[in-house]
Amino acid sequence: MTAVFGIPVTVLLGQLMLGLVNGSFYALLSLGLAVIFGLMGIVNFAHGAFYALGAFVALFGAAQFGINYWEALVLAPLAVGLIGVVAERLFLRRLHGLDPLYGLLMTFGLALVIEGLLHQAFGSSGQSYPVPHALMGAVNLGFMILPIYRAWVIVVSVVVCGTTWFVIERTRLGATLRAAKENAPLLQAFGVNVPFLVAATYGGGVALAALAGVLSAPIILVTPAMGSSLVIVVFAVVVIGGMGSILGAVVSGLALGVIEGFTKIIYPEASNIVVFVIMALVLVLRPAGLFGKE
Amino acid sequence: MRATAVFYFLVGLFALCAPVLGIYPVFMMKLLCLAMFACAFNLLLGFSGMLSFGHAAFFGASAYATAWLVTAHNWGTAAAVLAGMAVSAVLGLIIGALAIRRRGIYFAMITLALAQLIYFVCLEAPFTGGENGLQGVPRGSLLGWQLKSDLAMYYLVLAIFVAVFLFIRRVAHSPFGQVLKAIRENEPRAISLGYDINRYRLLAFVLSATLAGLAGSLKALVLGFATLSDVLQATSGEVILMTLLGGTGTFAGPVVGAAIVVTLEEYLSDLARGWVTVVVGAIFVACVLTFRRGIVGELHAAVTQLKFHRRS
Numbered sequence: 204m205t206a207v208f209g210i211p212v213t214v215l216l217g218q219l220m221l222g223l224v225n226g227s228f229y230a231l232l233s234l235g236l237a238v239i240f241g242l243m244g245i246v247n248f249a250h251g252a253f254y255a256l257g258a259f260v261a262l263f264g265a266a267q268f269g270i271n272y273w274e275a276l277v278l279a280p281l282a283v284g285l286i287g288v289v290a291e292r293l294f295l296r297r298l299h300g301l302d303p304l305y306g307l308l309m310t311f312g313l314a315l316v317i318e319g320l321l322h323q324a325f326g327s328s329g330q331s332y333p334v335p336h337a338l339m340g341a342v343n344l345g346f347m348i349l350p351i352y353r354a355w356v357i358v359v360s361v362v363v364c365g366t367t368w369f370v371i372e373r374t375r376l377g378a379t380l381r382a383a384k385e386n387a388p389l390l391q392a393f394g395v396n397v398p399f400l401v402a403a404t405y406g407g408g409v410a411l412a413a414l415a416g417v418l419s420a421p422i423i424l425v426t427p428a429m430g431s432s433l434v435i436v437v438f439a440v441v442v443i444g445g446m447g448s449i450l451g452a453v454v455s456g457l458a459l460g461v462i463e464g465f466t467k468i469i470y471p472e473a474s475n476i477v478v479f480v481i482m483a484l485v486l487v488l489r490p491a492g493l494f495g496k497e
Numbered sequence: 498m499r500a501t502a503v504f505y506f507l508v509g510l511f512a513l514c515a516p517v518l519g520i521y522p523v524f525m526m527k528l529l530c531l532a533m534f535a536c537a538f539n540l541l542l543g544f545s546g547m548l549s550f551g552h553a554a555f556f557g558a559s560a561y562a563t564a565w566l567v568t569a570h571n572w573g574t575a576a577a578v579l580a581g582m583a584v585s586a587v588l589g590l591i592i593g594a595l596a597i598r599r600r601g602i603y604f605a606m607i608t609l610a611l612a613q614l615i616y617f618v619c620l621e622a623p624f625t626g627g628e629n630g631l632q633g634v635p636r637g638s639l640l641g642w643q644l645k646s647d648l649a650m651y652y653l654v655l656a657i658f659v660a661v662f663l664f665i666r667r668v669a670h671s672p673f674g675q676v677l678k679a680i681r682e683n684e685p686r687a688i689s690l691g692y693d694i695n696r697y698r699l700l701a702f703v704l705s706a707t708l709a710g711l712a713g714s715l716k717a718l719v720l721g722f723a724t725l726s727d728v729l730q731a732t733s734g735e736v737i738l739m740t741l742l743g744g745t746g747t748f749a750g751p752v753v754g755a756a757i758v759v760t761l762e763e764y765l766s767d768l769a770r771g772w773v774t775v776v777v778g779a780i781f782v783a784c785v786l787t788f789r790r791g792i793v794g795e796l797h798a799a800v801t802q803l804k805f806h807r808r809s
Contacts, residue, residue, distance in 0.1 A: 246602045297786055303602050304548050305785050308741065311734060312781025319774030327770075427771075432613070435730065439610040442603065472621055479614040483595050486607065490598045 210468055217347035218464040224353045224422075226460020227360035228415050230453045232437045233444065234364050235411035237452035238371065240441075242384050242404045245295060245306035250437065251430025252317035253409040257283050257416025258425045259321055262332055272335035272421075279417045284410030291405040296398070314431070321427035329424025356418050363414065364453040371449060380404060439482040445495020455493060500800075504749070512655055522647040523719065528759045529658045530716040535739040535751030536665050537708035542737075543746030544669050545701040546681030547597075550605045551612025552709050552736050554592065555585040557728030558615060559710030564631040564723035565624055574637035574644065578714040585710025586703055588615065593702030597695055609730065616728045630724030634717055644718070654715055661708055666748055668704070677701050709736075738777060741784050744791030753793055 232250060239247045260279040264270035270278060290313060298305050338352045371377035382390045383400050391397045416430075423429065440459050444451030459478050466477040473480075485493060511518075515525050534556055541547050559581035566572040566580055596607045619625045626632070636644035644650045668674050680687045680694050687694050717723040726732065735758065743754025758777075765773045788795050 246606065294782060294786065301789075304605065305789065307548075307550075307602055307605055308737070309782055309785040311737075312778040312785065315734070315774050315778025315781065317778075319771045319776075319778060322771030322774065323769060431730070435609055435613045438606045439613075442599075442606055442610065446603070475617040475621075476614045479610050482607070482610055486595050486598050 213346040214468060215465075216344075218468050219461055220344075220347060220349055220353070220464075222461040222464020222467075223457065224356050224460070225463060226457040227357050228419060228433075228456075229437055229440050229460050230364055230456030231360050231411055231415040231418070232433070233440045233452040233456045234367055234449060235408040235415075236437060236441050237444075237447060237449050238367065238411070239405055239408035241371075241447035241449065242380050243295075243401060244303055244384070245298075245310065245405075246303065246438075246446075247405075247408065248307055248310040248434065249290075249314040249317065250310075250409070250412050251432075251434030252314040252321075253283055253287065253412040254416040254419075254430040254433065255321060255425075255427055256286070256317055257413025258332070258420040258429065259325060259416075259427075260413065261417045261420050262325075262330060262425055265332070272333075272417075275417050276414070280410035280413040283413035283416075284406040287409035288402045288406035291402040295405065296402075314434075318427050318431060325427065327426060327428070329426045332420035332425060334421040352421060356422070359418060360415075363411070367411070368449050368453065436478050439478050443478075443482050443485050443492060445492025448492070448494040451492065451494025508752075509659075516648055516651060522651040524759075524763065526647075526651055526654045526719040527716065528756060529654050530712050530719060531736075531739065531759055532752045532755035533658050533661050533715070534709050534712035534736050535743070535755045536662060537705050537712060538736045539740045539745065539747075539751045540665050540668065540708070541701060541705040542740060543750075544674060544681070545677045545698060547698065547702065548601075548605045548737070549596070549608040549702075549705075549733075550737070551592070551608035551610075551615075551730075551733050552706075553728050553730065553732035554612035554615040555589055555706040555709040556713035556716075556732060556736075557619065557723070557725075558588055558713070559585040560713035560717035560723040560727045561619060561625055561631065563714040564634045564717045567634055567637065567718075568631055569624065574639050574718065577637075578711065578718070581714035581717075582707050582710045585713070586707040589703040589706025589710075590699070593699050593706065597698045597702065609733070612728070612733060613730065616725070616730070619725060619728050628725065630722055630727075631717075632722045634721045634723065636718050636721075650719060654719065657711070657715065661711065662748070662752075665708070669748075673697070673700075735777075738781060738784075740791075741789075742780060742791055744793030744795070744797070747791065747793040747797065750791050750793040754791065757792075 232254060236247055236250055239245055239250075257279045260282050261270070261272070261275035264275055264278065294309055294313065295306065298309060334352050338355050341348045341350045342354070343349075371380060379390070379395060380400060383395070383397050383404075387397050412430075419429075437456075440456050441452055443459065444455035459481065462481065463474055463477055466474040512525075516522050534552070538549070538552050541549055541552075562584040563577045563581035566577040567574070572580070592608060592611045595611065596604050599607060620627065636650055638644055639653065642649065642653075644653060676687065676692055676697050679690075680692070680697060684694060713723075713727060716727070739754035739758045740751045741754070742757060743752065744750025761776070762773065765776060784791070790798060
């Protein structure tokens, strides 16, 4: 058997796949953050709470209305996106023109409210969500047995990230969105409903978080706090990639997931902190982030 | 001006008489420690314009260091507190040096992430007691003065708090404080005047971290334990809330904010934990939406406006 640094290649490849699964979640979450930041200039602290909310909508929908996984995959992001639109109209709108720090503080408060309500409604103990029938089982890749569901997570994440990147960078809709950030009054003078666009952007960003929540529900325990520590890792990912860069968010999300996977083999104690250490290194060497421009 | 003096006199009198008035000394000490923490935080946010989202790292690391030295190595109280502050200062130097490379929201996110790193270290390090934390920390004695009784400890904490409060006031009014203010208001101009702004910002950060550490060490001695909740992100959020609610950039604001938050949490403690989180979050949202200057800041603005009207 071949080995690298005394570690069998099969173990290495296995951790790489698992890291890629984690990285898929980082990518989806940092993508939503990057979209909201890039187009609205708001750092959305509530992203982790919306991620948890997405998972709970799937859980609640299954228990109360018999909504299956595939329906939840569409309905939960829609429902959470709508909540996001309402939150934007009610709260975030009023912060327009203020220091962006107020947006951070406001969404931090929003995150606490959502988390507290979930805690009251569903309790703090973890709940599990079944893997859908069509995605049960595993495939033998030769070097590891990969559960089909995890492969599915990677595929969905890559497709969704690619599509979002394409829409924002290469379509007319994306150009309009970017114009709203660049010069809102001018765009409004052309007859575009900018306030609606901004609300929709926030809704879309948090819908991405909710999608990640539904995707993760079958592989982790669903708890109200599941997003609160994850969002900090994702913040670090976004700092590493460079804020506002969609491509940077996706690439660094996937890459950091893989690096975290490798750390689990080489030095397991450090796997929780490796992302933060890399962030510190990037700050020393390239303060604007790997893909950032400044 | 006279109103302010009367206010401080009354608050001081209340603090001195609190144990006689039948207010539980441990509650008052907890309040004073958190008020000290908020004042230290305000030195950074209010007077230098840097929002740290990871101040719990300094508060907690110092609490752990003091608790560990006292329980495992039988250090004296004063030495252990000073060592805790030194730990916070060094951490502040490292985290600050990294964070000041960016501004605004980036600064907030970086401090948050690095504080999370400290949290994981506290969770996994062999000497921190993991999920249980360090329990049974003795208060010891100071200069032959036994601190076992709540009353003795209370007056010590009160004295230290007053000293820290006056020190922060002095720093804010000093030339150093004025330069910090200038950097906050107009950075390019401060640079053009020849100030090495990163040195000033870093010094402010280290100062704030050290004082936050003092508050953490005292809290560990008062309550007799240092736990993971001291380094938790929620604690960083709490200190922001206290400062924001009371009034960022005012001297009395963080103290007022701490008094409200600690009292509120005491009363809400019968309530389910989820509701407490909801209330704290709602105060955050309300504060940002309606009174960004905080209670003391808004009062101050109202009084100034009143004076202006009377004069014209």
